[in-house]
Amino acid sequence: MKATLHIHSITRRSWRVSLKNISRLYLVLGSLLFATFITFVLQLWLGEYPIAPFDVLNTLLSRQVTDKNYHFVVMELRLPRAIVAWMVGMALGASGAIIQGLTRNPLASPDLTGVSAGASAGAVTMFVFFPGAPDVLLPLAAFGGGIFTAWLLYLFAWRNRSTAGSDSPLRLILIGIGLSAVLSAFTSFALTFSEIWNAQRAMIWLTGTVYATGWDDVNALFPWLVVGLPLTLLGARDLNVLNLGDNVAQGLGLPLHTVRAFLLLLAVALAGVTVTVAGIMGFVGLIAPHLARRLVGVMHEKLIPTSALMGGFLLILADLIGRTIRPPTEIPAGIVISIVGVPFFLYLLWKREKA
Amino acid sequence: MTNIVQTLNRLKPKTLHFLQIGAFPLTIAVLGLAVVVSITFGAVDIHPATVVDSIFAFDADNTQHLIIQTLRLPRALTAMLTGAALGVAGAIMQGLTRNPLADPGLLGIQAGAVLAVVSGVYLFHIDTLPVYALFAFMGGALTALAVYALGSLGRSGATPFKLSIAGAAITSFLSSLTTAILMFNQRSLEEVRFWLAGSVAGREMSLVLQAAPFLVGGLILALALGRQITTLSLGEDVARGLGQNVGRLKFLAAASIVLLAGSAVALAGPIGFVGLIIPHVVRMFVGVDYRWVLPYSAILGATFLILSDLAGRILVRPLEMPVGIMTAALGGPMFIYLARRKVK
Numbered sequence: 267m268k269a270t271l272h273i274h275s276i277t278r279r280s281w282r283v284s285l286k287n288i289s290r291l292y293l294v295l296g297s298l299l300f301a302t303f304i305t306f307v308l309q310l311w312l313g314e315y316p317i318a319p320f321d322v323l324n325t326l327l328s329r330q331v332t333d334k335n336y337h338f339v340v341m342e343l344r345l346p347r348a349i350v351a352w353m354v355g356m357a358l359g360a361s362g363a364i365i366q367g368l369t370r371n372p373l374a375s376p377d378l379t380g381v382s383a384g385a386s387a388g389a390v391t392m393f394v395f396f397p398g399a400p401d402v403l404l405p406l407a408a409f410g411g412g413i414f415t416a417w418l419l420y421l422f423a424w425r426n427r428s429t430a431g432s433d434s435p436l437r438l439i440l441i442g443i444g445l446s447a448v449l450s451a452f453t454s455f456a457l458t459f460s461e462i463w464n465a466q467r468a469m470i471w472l473t474g475t476v477y478a479t480g481w482d483d484v485n486a487l488f489p490w491l492v493v494g495l496p497l498t499l500l501g502a503r504d505l506n507v508l509n510l511g512d513n514v515a516q517g518l519g520l521p522l523h524t525v526r527a528f529l530l531l532l533a534v535a536l537a538g539v540t541v542t543v544a545g546i547m548g549f550v551g552l553i554a555p556h557l558a559r560r561l562v563g564v565m566h567e568k569l570i571p572t573s574a575l576m577g578g579f580l581l582i583l584a585d586l587i588g589r590t591i592r593p594p595t596e597i598p599a600g601i602v603i604s605i606v607g608v609p610f611f612l613y614l615l616w617k618r619e620k621a
Numbered sequence: 622m623t624n625i626v627q628t629l630n631r632l633k634p635k636t637l638h639f640l641q642i643g644a645f646p647l648t649i650a651v652l653g654l655a656v657v658v659s660i661t662f663g664a665v666d667i668h669p670a671t672v673v674d675s676i677f678a679f680d681a682d683n684t685q686h687l688i689i690q691t692l693r694l695p696r697a698l699t700a701m702l703t704g705a706a707l708g709v710a711g712a713i714m715q716g717l718t719r720n721p722l723a724d725p726g727l728l729g730i731q732a733g734a735v736l737a738v739v740s741g742v743y744l745f746h747i748d749t750l751p752v753y754a755l756f757a758f759m760g761g762a763l764t765a766l767a768v769y770a771l772g773s774l775g776r777s778g779a780t781p782f783k784l785s786i787a788g789a790a791i792t793s794f795l796s797s798l799t800t801a802i803l804m805f806n807q808r809s810l811e812e813v814r815f816w817l818a819g820s821v822a823g824r825e826m827s828l829v830l831q832a833a834p835f836l837v838g839g840l841i842l843a844l845a846l847g848r849q850i851t852t853l854s855l856g857e858d859v860a861r862g863l864g865q866n867v868g869r870l871k872f873l874a875a876a877s878i879v880l881l882a883g884s885a886v887a888l889a890g891p892i893g894f895v896g897l898i899i900p901h902v903v904r905m906f907v908g909v910d911y912r913w914v915l916p917y918s919a920i921l922g923a924t925f926l927i928l929s930d931l932a933g934r935i936l937v938r939p940l941e942m943p944v945g946i947m948t949a950a951l952g953g954p955m956f957i958y959l960a961r962r963k964v965k
Contacts, residue, residue: 373786422957436782440722440960443789447893448953451946458937473800548793595805601797608794612771615786619775 291568294561298575302352305582309348312586314593315339342480350479351585351599352578353487354544355554357536359577360498362551363558363570364533367505368526371435372614375551376412376537379438380445382546384415385538387449387456394456401482405490408538415445416534435618474547474600476585483543490539494532495574501529502566509564547600549607550577556614641913644906648920655927656701660693662931664939667693691826698829699821700930700944701923702836703889708922709843710881711896712903712914716850717874718769720781721901721959724952725761725882726893728788732795733764734886735817739799743806750831750887757883765879767791785960819890819945821930832888839880840919846874847912854911892945894952895922901955 310322317325317336325340362375369379376382388411389404396403423441504525507515516522540547554577555569561576562568581599584606588597661667667685675686676694707725714723725731737760741747747756768791772784803817849870853860860867885892899922900914907913926944929951933942 422961436786437960439786439789440782441957443727443785444953444957444960446953447949447956451950451953454946455937455942455950458940458942473797592805597801597804601801601804604793604797605801608790608797611790612787615771615783615790616774619777619783 291562291572294572295575298572298579302575302579302582305579305586306348306352309351309582309586309589310340310344312590313339313344346480346484347476347478347585348582350483350487350543351476351582353484353491354476354540354547355550355578355581356495356574357487357491357540357577358547358550358581359554359558360495360570360574361533361536362577363555363566363573364498364501364505364529364536365551366555367509367566367569368529368533369435369438370509371438372556372618373435373439373552373611375549375555376533377446377546377548377551378611379419379442380415380449381412381419381534381537382541382548383446383449383453384418385409385412385534385541386546387411387453388414388538389542390453390456401486404542405486405539408542409535411449412534412538412541413531415449416530418445473598474545474603475588475596475598476544476581477596477598479543487539487543490535494536494539497532498536498570498574499567501525501532502570505529505566505570545600547581547603549603549611550581552614553603553607553610554580556610637908641907641910644917648917648924652701652920652924652927655924655931656697659697659700659927659931660689663688663693663934695824695826695829696821696930697927698826699824699889700926702829702833703821703885703892704895704922704924704926705919706836706839706881706885706922707892707895708899708903708918708925709840709915710878710885711898711922712900712911712918713843713846713850713874713878713881714896715900716854716911716914717871717878718779718781718784719854719856720779720784722781722785722897722956724894724897725878725885726891726895727785727792727897727956729764729768729791729795730761730878730882731886731891731893732792732799733760733762733767734758734883735891736760736795736799736802737763738887739802739817743802750828754832754835754884754887757887758879761883761886762875762879764791764795765875817890818943819892820943821889821926822941822943824888828888832884835880835884836888839877839884842873843877843881844915844919846870846877847910847915850874850911850915851909854909890945892926892948894948894956895926897959898948898952898955899925901959 307319307322310326311317311319315335317340321332321336322340325336326345358376365374365376365379365381366372385408389408391411392399392404392407419438419441422445423438504520507518507520508522508525510518512522537551555573557580558569558572558576562572580603584602585599588599588602591597657669657672660672661669665685665688667689671685672689672693674680675683675689679690680686710725711723714725714728715721717723734757737756738747738753740760741752741756747753768784768788769779771787771791773779775783777783849860849865852863852865853867853870853874857867860870882896899918903914903917903921907917926948929947930944933944933947936942
């Protein structure tokens with residue numbers, strides 16, 4: 267009881283401390299937004315068809331520009347694509363921060379746990395076997411697939427009878443690898459039934475890219491993010507308490523199961539909706555929370571928004587690199603992120619081993 | 622499963638030996654049956670007698686004979702050789718590293734081989750299977766070293782967990798690079814795509830014959846190592862105490878793994894999980910002696926891949942599913958089971 271009270275006071279104190287440090291948070295968030303803005307401008311400016319920043323501005327403001335193509339290139343191709351990349355990155359960054367907090371596992375992320383593969387399988391199932399269904403249902407199907415996978419993950423990785431206290435971080439990732447293998451196989455299986463989905467399109471689903479996304483996709487993401495991202499802040503403080511351990515959290519009167527279920531649904535919903543637009547975008551959900559933690563520390567009410575903005579920035583940057591490294595070839599953003607993300611993941615593994 | 626193995630180990634050596642020898646004709650018969658079914662089944666159903674005819678009395682004007690000789694037989698042979706190679710490679714990897722999760726696909730060897738071949742096509746315009754194989758060997762060997770080095774980092778050494786995760790990470794990294802290279806160069810995409818999916822379909826007989834020496838060489842080398850690997854699987858100290866040259870054995874075993882996995886990739890592309898599943902199934906029946914585990918892994922691996930390919934053809938008829946997807950669907954659950962139960 268004494269210990270509980272003590273910890274309770276710690277959490278309250280750190281909440282007060284965090285209030286003191288809040289200006290640092292704003293500084294970080296501001297810098298991230300600024301960096302994102304710069305990347306945004308570059309995204310509209312550069313490409314196979316470069317448009318000078320001034321012309322971009324004029325086009326955005328619907329002023330007269332010399333070239334009639336500008337409007338199409340900026341408003342219909344680059345702007346929605348940049349917005350989609352930003353939104354997808356934000357959703358994944360927030361989702362990754364929640365999943366890492368929830369599993370207390372620094373190696374976890376929506377893609378590494380198989381949740382993204384599950385969402386993809388769900389969306390593809392809907393797409394292939396119920397072709398008449400309205401597009402609004404697609405994110406719901408992805409959500410369902412993600413939740414189903416999370417349930418399997420819970421079943422296999424935690425409810426382990428043979429070894430006590432077995433929520434080993436590495437086991438979780440291994441089970442995720444196994445689940446991803448089965449689910450990707452299922453996705454490929456489903457895709458063989460659909461004729462309109464050629465190999466190229468199937469690859470997009472499996473590698474992650476914002477290529478050829480448009481305003482439709484912005485509209486599809488919008489409601490989920492507008493509802494989902496603010497809700498993450500609601501769960502942030504509970505996540506802090508959860509990280510003190512189940513017993514402590516329960517002692518502090520936290521309804522463990524409700525809180526966990528709420529956070530899990532939120533994380534899966536955010537990751538799931540990105541899959542319907544951009545496929546399985548790996549490693550954003552892993553990297554963003556780690557970078558964010560370096561900047562603002564471990565308190566989730568600061569970590570989650572920072573991680574979201576970081577994810578958005580990273581994904582726009584990755585897409586910019588993939589688009590401009592060797593035009594006219596476009597490297598999917600997911601590939602760019604993986605090439606950077608895997609060494610980062612291995613670094614985390616190494617650091618964990620050293621500790 | 623553990624119980625079965627334990628029961629087997631408690632069997633009198635004579636009884637176990639009876640099982641080891643007795644199962645041989647049975648598994649060979651099942652493999653033969655699988656080959657025949659694989660050849661007869663397809664868009665055109667062919668009578669088994671015609672299959673025999675096409676081999677011994679080939680008639681170039683007979684459509685069915687042509688189908689068998691140019692499509693079905695190479696396909697069955699590809700599946701057989703690849704399956705045997707992957708099964709044995711997996712068994713040796715599991716014995717060598719004492720890691721129940723070892724598999725040429727999971728530990729990145731296949732991804733490394735694929736990247737090496739794709740880079741070869743892109744940079745040096747290689748276009749024949751023996752050269753593909755050479756690149757595949759180099760890529761596979763380098764990747765194996767890298768994964769082992771990464772998986773051994775830290776105090777706890779090369780635990781199954783760390784090796785598997787390093788393997789998965791490296792696989793994802795190398796596949797990303799492969800995809801990037803393929804996107805840069807449409808020509809290599811065209812040339813490489815036919816085997817990149819991990820499929821045994823559409824291989825010409827000449828390709829199978831070109832890959833066969835490597836595969837068979839790797840198999841012979843592997844089978845010759847059976848006794849030493851059994852000793853090694855008891856632990857390095859034990860093996861050393863029994864007078865074994867552990868360094869040389871490890872080198873030879875690694876060479877056979879690279880030969881087998883590399884040529885399997887050169888022939889059929891990356892096919893996962895065969896090397897994971899088969900040795901575990903084999904050990905259930907013949908115990909832990911690699912003199913028996915290795916040949917049975919070859920036979921069951923071949924049978925498994927032929928049947929997986931067959932299932933991939935039947936399931937979505939008249940379409941086809943690459944066999945790599947079938948093995949992943951079956952291997953994923955096995956992997957999860959092993960990660961839960963066999964790895965501490």
